[in-house]
Amino acid sequence: MQLEYCLLLAAALFCIGIYGLITSRNAVRVLMSIELMLNAVNLNLMGFSNFLDPTGIKGQVFTVFVITVAAAEAAVGLAIILAIYRNRNTIDMEQFNLLKW
Amino acid sequence: MNEIFSQTIWLVPLYALVGAMLAIPWSPGIIRQTGPRPSGYINALMTFIALSHSLLALSEIWHQPVQYLSFQWLHAADLNISFDLVISPITIGALVLITGLNLAAQIYAIGYMEMDWGWARFYSLLALFEAGMSTLVLCNSLFFSYVVLEILTLGTYLLIGLWFNQSLVVTGARDAFLTKRVGDLILLMAVVALLPLAGTWNYTELAQWAKTTTIDPNIATLLCLALIAGPLGKCAQFPLHLWLDEAMEGPMPATILRNTIVVSTGAWVLIKLQPVFTLSPVASTVMIGIGSVTAIGASLIAIAQIDIKRSLSYSVSAYMGLVFIAVGTQQDETALRLLFTYAIAMSLLVMSIGGVVLNNITQDLTKYGGLWSRRPISGICYLVGAASLVAFPPLGCFWTLTEMADNLWNTHPWLVGVLVIVNGLTAFSITREFSLIFGGKPKQMTVRSPEGLWALVLPMTFGMGFALHVPILLHQWNLLPEWENLNLTVAIPLVISTLVGAGASAFIYLNEKITKPIEFKPKAVQDFFAYDLYTAQLYRVTIVFVVGLVSQIIYWFDRYLVDGVINLVGLATIFSGESLKYNVSGQTQFYFLSIFLGVILFVGVVCFPIISQFSFVLFP
Numbered sequence: 001m002q003l004e005y006c007l008l009l010a011a012a013l014f015c016i017g018i019y020g021l022i023t024s025r026n027a028v029r030v031l032m033s034i035e036l037m038l039n040a041v042n043l044n045l046m047g048f049s050n051f052l053d054p055t056g057i058k059g060q061v062f063t064v065f066v067i068t069v070a071a072a073e074a075a076v077g078l079a080i081i082l083a084i085y086r087n088r089n090t091i092d093m094e095q096f097n098l099l100k101w
Numbered sequence: 102m103n104e105i106f107s108q109t110i111w112l113v114p115l116y117a118l119v120g121a122m123l124a125i126p127w128s129p130g131i132i133r134q135t136g137p138r139p140s141g142y143i144n145a146l147m148t149f150i151a152l153s154h155s156l157l158a159l160s161e162i163w164h165q166p167v168q169y170l171s172f173q174w175l176h177a178a179d180l181n182i183s184f185d186l187v188i189s190p191i192t193i194g195a196l197v198l199i200t201g202l203n204l205a206a207q208i209y210a211i212g213y214m215e216m217d218w219g220w221a222r223f224y225s226l227l228a229l230f231e232a233g234m235s236t237l238v239l240c241n242s243l244f245f246s247y248v249v250l251e252i253l254t255l256g257t258y259l260l261i262g263l264w265f266n267q268s269l270v271v272t273g274a275r276d277a278f279l280t281k282r283v284g285d286l287i288l289l290m291a292v293v294a295l296l297p298l299a300g301t302w303n304y305t306e307l308a309q310w311a312k313t314t315t316i317d318p319n320i321a322t323l324l325c326l327a328l329i330a331g332p333l334g335k336c337a338q339f340p341l342h343l344w345l346d347e348a349m350e351g352p353m354p355a356t357i358l359r360n361t362i363v364v365s366t367g368a369w370v371l372i373k374l375q376p377v378f379t380l381s382p383v384a385s386t387v388m389i390g391i392g393s394v395t396a397i398g399a400s401l402i403a404i405a406q407i408d409i410k411r412s413l414s415y416s417v418s419a420y421m422g423l424v425f426i427a428v429g430t431q432q433d434e435t436a437l438r439l440l441f442t443y444a445i446a447m448s449l450l451v452m453s454i455g456g457v458v459l460n461n462i463t464q465d466l467t468k469y470g471g472l473w474s475r476r477p478i479s480g481i482c483y484l485v486g487a488a489s490l491v492a493f494p495p496l497g498c499f500w501t502l503t504e505m506a507d508n509l510w511n512t513h514p515w516l517v518g519v520l521v522i523v524n525g526l527t528a529f530s531i532t533r534e535f536s537l538i539f540g541g542k543p544k545q546m547t548v549r550s551p552e553g554l555w556a557l558v559l560p561m562t563f564g565m566g567f568a569l570h571v572p573i574l575l576h577q578w579n580l581l582p583e584w585e586n587l588n589l590t591v592a593i594p595l596v597i598s599t600l601v602g603a604g605a606s607a608f609i610y611l612n613e614k615i616t617k618p619i620e621f622k623p624k625a626v627q628d629f630f631a632y633d634l635y636t637a638q639l640y641r642v643t644i645v646f647v648v649g650l651v652s653q654i655i656y657w658f659d660r661y662l663v664d665g666v667i668n669l670v671g672l673a674t675i676f677s678g679e680s681l682k683y684n685v686s687g688q689t690q691f692y693f694l695s696i697f698l699g700v701i702l703f704v705g706v707v708c709f710p711i712i713s714q715f716s717f718v719l720f721p
Contacts, residue, residue: 018697022690030690093690100687 006047014040027084027091031077038070106158107188111170113151113196114235117203120147121228128221137220138211144224145207148231152200159193169241169305185303187241191437195238195369198441201567202361202448203231205560209452210354212556213459219263223352226260230358237366244302246370247285247292250335253366254281257359261351273347280344284334284367291327295377298324308376318381325384328374329391335367336421337414339395343636345418349410353455356410360417360451361444368424368440375433385429392425393519398634400526404533405630407466407618409454412534415633416490416527417447423523426516427505435505438580442489442497445568449486450531452561453479456553457538463546466534467618471543475550478558480539482565487531489568491602492524492595497571499595500581506591507582517591521598528602536610541617 013036020033042063049059085091124140126132162168167189175182207227214220233256237249255278262274296302298320299310332338337345348359371388378384396419403415420443427436456479457472458464473480489496492503502524509516543550552558575581609615621627629635684695705712 018693022694022697024690093688096689097687099685101682101685 003047003051006051007044010040010043010047012040013037013043025093027081027093027096028078030093031074031081034077035070035074038066042066104161106154107161107165107168107193108170110154110158110188110193110196111186111239113154113200114232114239116147116151116154117144117228117232117235120144121225121232123147124221124225124228126221129218131221137218140221140224141207141211141214144228145204145211147228148200148204148207151231151235152197152204155193155196155200158188159190159197162188162190162193165190182244182302183242184245185241186239187305188239192238194441196235198444199231199234199238199362202358202444203227205448205452205564206354206357208556209357209455209560210352212554213354213455214352215554217352223260223263223355226256226263227355227358229256230260230363234362234366237369241304242302243292243295243304243307243370243374246373247288247331250285250288250331250366250370253363254278254285257281257348257363260355260359261348263352263355267350269347270350273344273350277344277348280341281334284331284341287327288331291324291331294324294327304373307374311376311380314380316380321380322383325378325381326387328377329371329384329388332367332371332425333391336364336371336425337418338391338422338425339398339418340636340639342395342399342418343633343640345414346411346633349408349414353410353451353458356414357448357451357455360414361448364417364421365424365440365444368421368428368436371425371428372433372436372440375428375431375436378428379431385431388425388429389513389516392422392427392429393516394422395419396422396426396519396523397526400523400530402630402633403530404526405627407631408464409458409466409469409534409538410451410464412466412530413447413450413454416530419523419527420447420490423502423505423520426509426519430509430513430516432505432508435501435508438575439498439501439505442501442571445497445564445571446486446489449482449561449564449568450490452557452564453483453486454534454538456557456561457550459553459557460550461546465546466537468544468546469538470541470547471539472547472550473539476539476552478552478562480535482561483535483539485565485568487528487535489571490531491528491599492592493599494592494596495572497568497575499592500572500575502595503587503592504582506595507588510588510591517594521594524595525598525602528599529606532603532606533610536607540607540611541613 017033017035017037017040020036021030024030024033045059045063045066047059049057049063053059081091084096088095120143123143127135127137127140129137167187170186170188172184172186173181174184207224210223210227214223217223230253233249233253237246237253240246240249258274258278261277262270264270265274292302295307298316299307299314301307301310334341334344345359345364349356351359378388399415399418399422403412403419406412406415420439424436424439424443427433427439457469457476461469461472463469485496490498492499502520506517506520509520572581609619610617
């Protein structure tokens with residue numbers, strides 16, 4: 001029953017990430033929630049890799065890729081937040097509702 | 102070779118049609134320089150040619166057997182419509198009457214329409230009427246009779262509406278068209294229903310069919326009632342009689358035609374259909390009932406009128422009612438003879454009245470008086486016309502009315518009573534008009550009243566001569582009974598009713614001691630007849646009201662319900678677009694939520710079978 005616990009933990013972490021993603025007012029915190037979600041995914045990958053594919057461990061390779069891509073993505077995300085901050089002097093997500101209907 | 106005229110008798114309607122076309126160029130908008138008179142001359146010439154042709158054909162066909170001609174008109178699938186003509190002394194005699202009266206009316210109009218610019222329109226419509234009526238009497242097919250009746254209905258509309266800048270003319274023309282149209286449409290139902298039953302529209306074959314057929318009496322009754330409805334409207338019978346009263350707004354020469362022969366077109370169809378009516382005793386009873394009610398009612402109304410033209414027009418309805426009675430009692434020959442003698446007499450009356458109206462302007466009988474010494478020709482023509490119209494021996498209608506009463510005496514004695522009453526009332530009415538116009542002292546409107554020009558007087562005197570010769574002609578044609586065969590039991594009451602009616606009328610209206618205008622007690626009765634039994638109001642509160650209400654309801658239904666449903670679809674689309682756009686909230690996190698919910702939903706739907714198995718495991 002090891003895999004299920006692992007997966008449940010990952011799901012819980014993902015859900016926490018979702019909750020943070022859609023409720024945070026701080027844009028940096030949104031990025032942090034995204035990181036939580038990515039890490040939940042990584043937990044999944046590691047779990048599957050260990051329990052279902054112990055010889056090939058393709059999941060671990062996947063995880064490495066996800067970590068690197070997530071790092072790059074977080075960097076770009078922070079850059080975007082900085083660009084917005086320079087223009088609008090705030091990183092409150094509720095102030096960014098200019099592109100509506 | 103000696104039958105050239107009777108074999109080409111179908112040219113007679115074409116002469117008139119050619120005249121109608123040739124008149125059009127003199128409309129004020131086309132030939133602007135010369136004035137409209139040539140159109141009248143051309144039409145009078147064409148009518149004269151038609152009359153000569155008819156007369157020559159009549160002399161050829163006299164004592165000859167009846168001949169039939171047939172042209173193919175339409176052949177489609179198994180429907181074969183042929184244009185049948187019948188050439189018999191009766192039809193050609195009717196042609197002579199029609200073209201003769203038309204010639205009289207057209208020459209009369211040359212005088213009457215002197216101060217009018219609308220000759221082209223007027224004469225082409227008169228010619229259209231002549232063509233239509235000639236076609237009607239020649240054609241031997243119910244279908245084409247119907248076609249011609251409809252064309253004549255349209256012609257009536259246009260002819261009454263000649264002076265369309267007068268508002269009463271417009272309403273009169275409207276009523277004439279719609280009222281006659283209603284009758285014609287019901288007639289169309291019968292015409293259409295007759296083809297599957299009889300397999301033919303030919304009158305001769307219809308008569309054959311009616312002798313042998315064994316159709317359901319109810320169907321026969323409905324069929325015959327619908328067949329009556331067309332002539333009912335055409336002949337201005339109750340309750341479709343108001344149009345004739347309002348049609349008196351049209352020009353006088355057209356009135357000559359309408360009062361004498363146009364109303365007879367319906368009667369002609371009725372007479373032709375008489376064999377079919379024998380199928381249904383109910384229809385005959387209805388016909389007799391309508392005829393009697395109209396005859397008595399209209400003669401009473403005629404007495405209460407103060408407009409000369411209208412007073413005569415109700416007498417027209419009354420005499421058409423007598424024709425209905427004659428057809429209802431299977432006397433089609435008598436009905437034809439009555440139409441002939443009646444048309445001569447009535448044309449004479451209208452021509453005389455027209456000349457009087459032209460020079461005195463007013464049509465109000467109460468403003469007339471004392472014209473006898475200065476208008477002797479009009480007066481004598483009126484007297485001869487009046488004497489020919491009622492049972493006054495030895496003139497025209499005496500013989501036909503006596504013949505009719507004689508035929509009725511053994512079968513429907515009470516109808517003889519109707520005949521006597523109508524005769525007496527008509528005698529009263531026309532004597533009243535004569536006394537008011539020609540008798541008494543001149544009034545303001547009639548102080549100076551010259552006799553009309555030759556064009557008015559010539560047709561009038563010709564008509565008078567013809568009316569005086571009618572008994573001789575009837576004698577020549579062996580249509581008169583011998584003196585010893587005359588049924589005195591009916592002839593004497595008729596003559597007495599004439600004398601009593603005329604005498605009483607003359608006594609009342611020529612007597613200076615009785616104050617004019619006559620006040621009848623109670624006044625309500627006088628008004629009741631003077632206002633034509635309040636028929637206009639009756640139409641307004643019944644049929645016009647119902648049709649108006651229904652059309653308003655349908656309009657409302659269409660405008661709000663039918664349109665509304667479609668508009669609702671559009672509105673709903675607009676509204677949903679307007680409200681759904683708020684989903685684009687501008688909040689990135691809202692989009693994330695939408696994505697997340699969408700994925701959950703998708704996964705839920707895809708995984709539903711598995712989850713339901715789970716629940717089965719969890720809640721066994």
